Amino acid sequence: MANQTEVLRLLMAAAPKYQSGDQLATTLNISRTAIWKLVRGLQNAGYSIESRHGRGYRYVENNQLSAAVIEDGLDLKRPVKLVVLPQVDSTNAYLKRLVAEQPLAQPTVVIADQQTAGYGRSGRPFYSPSKTGIYMSIGLPIGPSEPLDAGLLTTGTAVVVAQTLQRLFDVPVELKWVNDVLVNHHKVVGIMSEGVTDFESGQISSVIVGIGINLTTAAFPESIQYKAGAVLDHPTSVSRNQVIRELIHHFLTRYPAYRSGAFMDDYRKLSMVIHQRVSLKSGARTYDGIVEDIDAEGALVVRLDDATVRHFNSGEITKVHLLTGKYHG
Known part of the structure; x- marks a missing residue:
């Protein structure tokens, strides 16, 4: 029996044209009444399906998150599993629970x-209201011969996110070491990588990269x-599904070679801290000085x-004293 996803895929393939109820019914070998019920179900679930007498149904992209819509046009060499949820405590926490039940066999995106x-x-809360943000975690299996370089993975992810936002929205994006993405001197993205250790071997068996984006959030x-x-501080025709599709594509395309650090020149160009005076907390101490560079390892x-x-592999910049500009955090 045909389901809503099959109807949705047919409508997406035909968009922006209409598909008649007869066409859909013939393709899926079900009645027009069944098609009407499935379309109603999609509409009730939040999808924008236009209905017009004499023409049929038409899919219109909107802000409703959908695995089927994200997968549409997602061209990857390796298959990826998508899990889309209306609400969750944390996408990272959800993915860690999945890994605890069954080791990852393929890239999985929640x-x-x-x-x-x-x-x-440090467990700080990340404000995550509905409809205005993107909250996703990418889980990746790690083999015994694939050592994890958390620093390069995090910096590489920051470059992917920053370049995706630049490409889709033409906004001024900067990176604050190591994983904060800023637009107009405000933090708009948080990135966090977490390794998951196999209980029996004691080795890292998977890594989870969490990405939170304040896309159009207006109140904090x-x-x-x-x-x-x-x-953005205004509505956009670019849907969250489009942004997520771009992020998944570029992240997974670059991931196999991330240990090479080939993206570091791009990271440096996006950096807001090189040649700036900073206060840096590392361990229990705070250090003050001028950032000269970001090395090949991030x-x-x-x-x-x-x-x-001194080269700092970990820590947090607590203050950036810009010689110009408005950022003081």
Whole structure:
């Protein structure tokens, strides 16, 4: 028996043209009444399906998240599993639960319309309201001969996200080491990588890369209003499904070679901290100095106030003292 997904795929393939009920019924070998019921189900689920007497039905792209819509046109060498949820505590947490039940056999992407307990670095909450953001986690199996380089993976992901936003929306994007993506001096994206260890071998068996994007979010909790922002402050014809499709395509296309660090020149061009004075918290200490570079492994190269040069593989920039511009966070 035909289902809603089959009807949706046929309508997407024909869009922006209409498909008559007779055409759909003949293709799926079901009655026109059954087609009408399936279309009604799609409309009730949030899909924009136009109905016009004498012409039939037409699919119109909207903001409804859909695995079928994301998969449409997603051309990858390796298959990917998509899980789309209306609500979840955290896409990273959900994916970790999946991995605990069954090791990943292929790249798996979990996407949610809303997170009730989204989190970032150090467990900080990530504000995740419905309809205005993109909250997704990409799970990747890690083989014994594939050592994980968390630094390069995170910086590589930041480049993919930044370039995708630039390409789709033509907005001024900057990167604050190591994983903050900014538009107009406000943080609009959070990225966090987490390794999952196999209990028996004690080795990392998979890695989860979480990406949270404030796409059109207009109101933020008071505690983050100063630093957080949205990619856009106006409506857009680019749907969340399109953004997610682009992110998945470019991330998985580049992932096999991420350890080469070939993207680091792009990262440096996008960086807002090179040649700027920063305060950096690493461990229990805070360091002050001028960022000279970001090295081939993604480490921050800082000339400290005592004139020594140090490479930081981990830490958090707590303050950027720009010589020009409005960013002071």
